Amino acid sequence: MSEIAILVVEDEPEVRDAVVRDLAPFAHHFRIEAAEDVADARAVLQELAEQRVPVGLILCDHLLPGTLGTDFLVELHAGEATRATRKVLLTGQAGLDDTVRAINEAGLDYYIAKPWTPDGLQEAVRHELTEFVLGGDFDVLGYVVVLDGPRLVAAAADRDWEGRRI
Amino acid sequence: MDGAPPLFFGAQMSGAEAERRMIVEVDRTLSSPARTIVPAGTRLLSLGDPVDRIWIVLDGQVQLTRTVDGREVVFHERTAGRLVGLLAMARGEPAYFDTTAVTDLTTITLTLEDLDRALRGNPVLESYFITVLLRSLARRHLRAVELRVEVDRLNRDLAADRDRLERALADLEAAQAQMVEQASMATLGQLAAGIGHELNNPIAAIQRAADFLTEDLAALVESAGADAPAGRFLQRALTRPPVSTRDEREQRRVMAEHVGDDDLARRLVAVGVGDSSEFEAVFGGLDAAHLEEALATVERYHGLGTSLRNIRSAAARIGGLTGSLRSYARPGRELTPGIDVREGIEETLLLLGHELRGIEVIREYDDVPGITVFAGQVNQVWTNLIHNAAREMGGAGTLTVRTAAVPEGVRVEVADTGPAIAPEHLEEVFDMHFTTHGGRVDFGLGLGLRLCKDIVARHGGSIEVESAPGDTRFIVTLPVEPPEGLEVS
Numbered sequence: 126m127s128e129i130a131i132l133v134v135e136d137e138p139e140v141r142d143a144v145v146r147d148l149a150p151f152a153h154h155f156r157i158e159a160a161e162d163v164a165d166a167r168a169v170l171q172e173l174a175e176q177r178v179p180v181g182l183i184l185c186d187h188l189l190p191g192t193l194g195t196d197f198l199v200e201l202h203a204g205e206a207t208r209a210t211r212k213v214l215l216t217g218q219a220g221l222d223d224t225v226r227a228i229n230e231a232g233l234d235y236y237i238a239k240p241w242t243p244d245g246l247q248e249a250v251r252h253e254l255t256e257f258v259l260g261g262d263f264d265v266l267g268y269v270v271v272l273d274g275p276r277l278v279a280a281a282a283d284r285d286w287e288g289r290r291i
Numbered sequence: 292m293d294g295a296p297p298l299f300f301g302a303q304m305s306g307a308e309a310e311r312r313m314i315v316e317v318d319r320t321l322s323s324p325a326r327t328i329v330p331a332g333t334r335l336l337s338l339g340d341p342v343d344r345i346w347i348v349l350d351g352q353v354q355l356t357r358t359v360d361g362r363e364v365v366f367h368e369r370t371a372g373r374l375v376g377l378l379a380m381a382r383g384e385p386a387y388f389d390t391t392a393v394t395d396l397t398t399i400t401l402t403l404e405d406l407d408r409a410l411r412g413n414p415v416l417e418s419y420f421i422t423v424l425l426r427s428l429a430r431r432h433l434r435a436v437e438l439r440v441e442v443d444r445l446n447r448d449l450a451a452d453r454d455r456l457e458r459a460l461a462d463l464e465a466a467q468a469q470m471v472e473q474a475s476m477a478t479l480g481q482l483a484a485g486i487g488h489e490l491n492n493p494i495a496a497i498q499r500a501a502d503f504l505t506e507d508l509a510a511l512v513e514s515a516g517a518d519a520p521a522g523r524f525l526q527r528a529l530t531r532p533p534v535s536t537r538d539e540r541e542q543r544r545v546m547a548e549h550v551g552d553d554d555l556a557r558r559l560v561a562v563g564v565g566d567s568s569e570f571e572a573v574f575g576g577l578d579a580a581h582l583e584e585a586l587a588t589v590e591r592y593h594g595l596g597t598s599l600r601n602i603r604s605a606a607a608r609i610g611g612l613t614g615s616l617r618s619y620a621r622p623g624r625e626l627t628p629g630i631d632v633r634e635g636i637e638e639t640l641l642l643l644g645h646e647l648r649g650i651e652v653i654r655e656y657d658d659v660p661g662i663t664v665f666a667g668q669v670n671q672v673w674t675n676l677i678h679n680a681a682r683e684m685g686g687a688g689t690l691t692v693r694t695a696a697v698p699e700g701v702r703v704e705v706a707d708t709g710p711a712i713a714p715e716h717l718e719e720v721f722d723m724h725f726t727t728h729g730g731r732v733d734f735g736l737g738l739g740l741r742l743c744k745d746i747v748a749r750h751g752g753s754i755e756v757e758s759a760p761g762d763t764r765f766i767v768t769l770p771v772e773p774p775e776g777l778e779v780s
Contacts, residue, residue, distance in 0.1 A: 136648075138533035139601035146594070161536045168537070191649035191687055218645060 129181040129263070130156040130173050131250070134166045134197070135215070136189050140239075144184065144215065147243045151250060154271045155181065163192040170207065180210045181257040182250060184237075187216035187223060195223045198231035209260055211253035213237060215246075264288035309422045310373050314349065316416035317399065320409045329396040336376055336386040344402045346375040351396035355388035368393065370434040372427030465741075472742060480667055487616035494610050501602045505529060508595060520573050521592040527563055528596025534563075546570065558586060562593040615641045619670050626773065629661035630669070632701055633694055639673040640692075646681040647690065655693040659701045662771050668746045669769070672754075675739040676705040676765050683709030683763070700752070700770040712758040720756055743767075749777060 131148060135141040141159050148157050156178060160166035166183075173180055183201065187194040194214060201207040214227055217239035227233035234256075235249050255273040258265055265277040265288060285291050304312075317324070326349065329335070335346060338357060346353075353375055355367040366388060379386050380403060401409070410417045512522040534542075542565035546556035549567040564570050573589075574582050619638040633656050640652060680690050688708040695702045712720060721744040743765075747754045752769035 139605050141536075142597055142601055159536050159539075165536050169540070172540070188645060188648050193686060 128178065129154075129254070129257070130158055130178050131254075132166060132169060132173075132180055132183045133157070133159045134161075134163065134183065134185045134189065134194065135159070136161050136186065140186075144246070147241075147246050148250065150247060151254070151271060154268060155254070162190045163197050166197065174206055179261070180207055181254050182211045182213065183207075184213050184215050184250070187214055188218050193223065195227045195231060198227055198233060202231045208232075209257065211235075211257050213249060213253060215239065215241065262287075262289045306423075306426050309419055309426065313416065313419035313423050314347065314399075316413055316419055317347065317401075317409060320413040320416055321401075321405060324399050324401070324405070327398050327400055329392050329398055331392050331394050331396075333392045333396075334389065335392065336379075336388070336390040338386055338389050340386045342376045342379040342384075342386050344400050345377045345380055345406065346396075347399040347401065348373045348375060349397040349399065351398075352393040353396065354391050354393045356391065357388055363389075366438075367431060367434060370430040372423075372430060374424060374427055377424060378428075469742065469745070476671060477667075483616050483619070487613040490609065490613045494606055494613060497606045498603065498610065501599055501606065505599050508599075512592070521588060524562060524589050525592045525596040528593045529600050531563060531600075534565075542566075555586075558590065562586075562589050611641065619667075625665075626663055626777065627666050628663040630664050630666050631661055632659060632669070632673075632703055632769070635666060635670045636673050636677075636692055636694070636703070639670060639677055643674065643677055643681065646678060649686045650681060650684055651689045653689060653691045655691060657693075657695040659694050659696050660771050662701055662769055663773055664750055664769065665777075669750070672743045672746050672767060673703075673705075675743050676767075679739060680705055680707035680709065680763075680765075683707055685709070697768065699768050701768070703767045703769075704764050705767075706762060706764040708761045709763060711760040712756065712763060714758075717756055717758060721754070750774075751777075 131151065133141060133144050133148070135144060138161070141161065145157060145159055151157065158169045158173070160169050170180065183198070185194040185198060189197070194216065198212050198214070201210060201212065211234045212227075212231055213235040214224070214233060215237045224233070224236060227236075234253055237246060237249055251272055254268070255276055258268050258272060258277065259280050265281050265284060269277050283290055329346075329351075331351075335353065336342065352368065353371045354365055355371050356363050356365050358364070371390075375390055375398075376386065410420060508525065509522070512525055515521075539560055542560045543553075543556050545566065546559050546564070547553050549570065550556055550559070559565075559570060564573065574585060577585060615638040619635070619642055640647065677690065677692075684690070684707050690708075691704075691706040693702075693704040693706070695704075721740045744754050747767055747769065750769055751774040752767060754768075755766045757764045757766070
């Protein structure tokens with residue numbers, strides 16, 4: 126099943142590898158995409174849009190070549206297709222001003238400081254994706270094993286068998 | 292009697308003569324009124340007292356004072372004159388001053404009626420009286436003018452003193468801020484050098500451990516059986532340069548077409564199987580279950596290799612940074628000969644790498660002679676200039692660093708493509724606390740460029756700035772040998 130994508134934007138290959146590997150528990154249920162800069166991330170988003178795969182979560186570094194992660198998140202928040210996407214900054218360098226801007230203007234959902242722990246990262250991702258799934262017309266029961274099961278089961282009572290809210 | 296004198300005839304005689312004649316006339320008209328001896332210190336009149344008599348002071352000195360903010364201020368002493376109380380009495384107002392005998396006085400006291408009677412009956416007395424009164428008033432008036440002039444001069448002196456103090460205070464604050472900045476930079480430098488040193492051991496251990504792991508793993512894989520492709524995947528992951536995410540996506544498209552399964556294509560490309568011939572060579576002919584088993588094993592080995600490679604490259608980066616940190620922050624206590632400015636600039640560029648992301652760095656290095664400087668301080672100059680340039684460009688632009696040998700020594704130019712500094716601000720950028728709003732904003736703590744100028748000047752060099760939109764250049768010139776007697780700070 127890969128009807129929802131996770132996008133990781135990180136320019137350093139070693140760090141990107143590590144993030145993607147720490148997302149392994151989600152790999153069977155979500156499509157994990159990686160991009161090394163903002164231009165590349167836009168190409169991925171374009172491709173996903175063409176395939177009608179919604180982006181559930183974006184994990185974005187702050188200092189990226191040429192663009193700040195915060196600016197990119199602001200841009201995504203303004204776009205219709207990515208407004209609902211859960212947005213997480215994964216960074217060691219965002220200052221207070223940038224972070225405040227990310228929260229106020231990009232609807233930043235979570236901030237993970239580097240170095241991260243796998244548990245912390247997975248917990249944050251699980252929570253954010255649960256929010257995303259509950260916010261849309263998805264088959265919530267399909268994610269019970271990988272996301273926040275109890276919340277999804279409780280929510281399933283309010284949905285038809287295709288996941289639409291009734 | 293000589294007949295009535297003209298009104299101002301007293302003007303031709305001395306003041307003392309006019310007073311003498313006035314007293315003669317008083318005595319003549321009022322039958323020599325009694326002389327009163329007033330002891331020194333006696334208060335004749337207090338401010339606000341009703342005045343019903345005057346004192347003609349024949350001998351001795353009075354003082355006219357007022358109490359201002361709790362302090363007694365003398366308005367008239369030399370200029371008090373011989374007639375006390377006349378002005379207030381004539382106008383029917385209370386006393387204007389506190390009037391006190393400074394010495395023992397000999398006085399004639401006249402009530403308003405006495406005076407009236409005397410003046411009415413004797414026009415000569417009236418004339419002398421007016422003369423004495425006019426002279427007395429004139430003296431007091433002149434005294435008032437003098438006081439006014441004096442107050443004015445004091446005010447100007449005070450204003451000048453205040454300006455001097457303000458300047459001195461500003462200079463002191465600036466000097467203090469600079470000392471604090473320098474002291475904290477020196478402390479930070481020592482700290483950085485210390486940390487750089489301390490990190491050497493653990494980073495060496497990590498690097499060695501990664502090498503040992505690699506060796507042991509390779510040996511294990513070999514002894515487990517050479518037929519498995521595992522060893523090859525391990526080796527490839529260890530040595531393969533990182534593939535761009537773009538290329539990976541392209542390979543996935545190709546593989547998805549070949550194997551007809553997006554997820555499988557994704558996993559294959561992730562382990563470096565990016566073309567169909569390799570897929571056939573490794574996995575060709577396997578049924579789904581065996582393919583899954585083989586791929587899972589390959590993924591493990593690939594993962595091992597990737598992790599080891601990442602450990603090694605990350606450790607190498609830390610090693611490079613700590614090396615730069617140690618040489619960049621070398622203790623600035625000694626003048627070091629033969630310093631190549633290009634090395635300091637390179638270390639600075641490496642350490643400021645995080646600020647330079649997205650910025651193209653162009654090096655135009657001409658050969659330069661080695662110079663004798665406090666290397667740590669000079670590195671601070673490069674740091675400030677490069678940091679400012681990076682900030683002005685806001686993450687996109689071109690930083691150009693040029694070095695050249697010039698007759699005066701070495702010339703270093705740091706150029707950025709950020710907005711221009713307004714011409715009227717060019718002179719001020721090296722000042723303490725200089726900030727502009729709109730266009731180029733404040734420079735760090737407002738100390739950076741001032742510090743640069745001080746450091747360069749101490750080394751006998753110069754720093755200049757030229758600015759046009761998209762081309763701002765800071766130009767530093769340093770002599771090969773510093774001036775005699777250069778000390779740490």
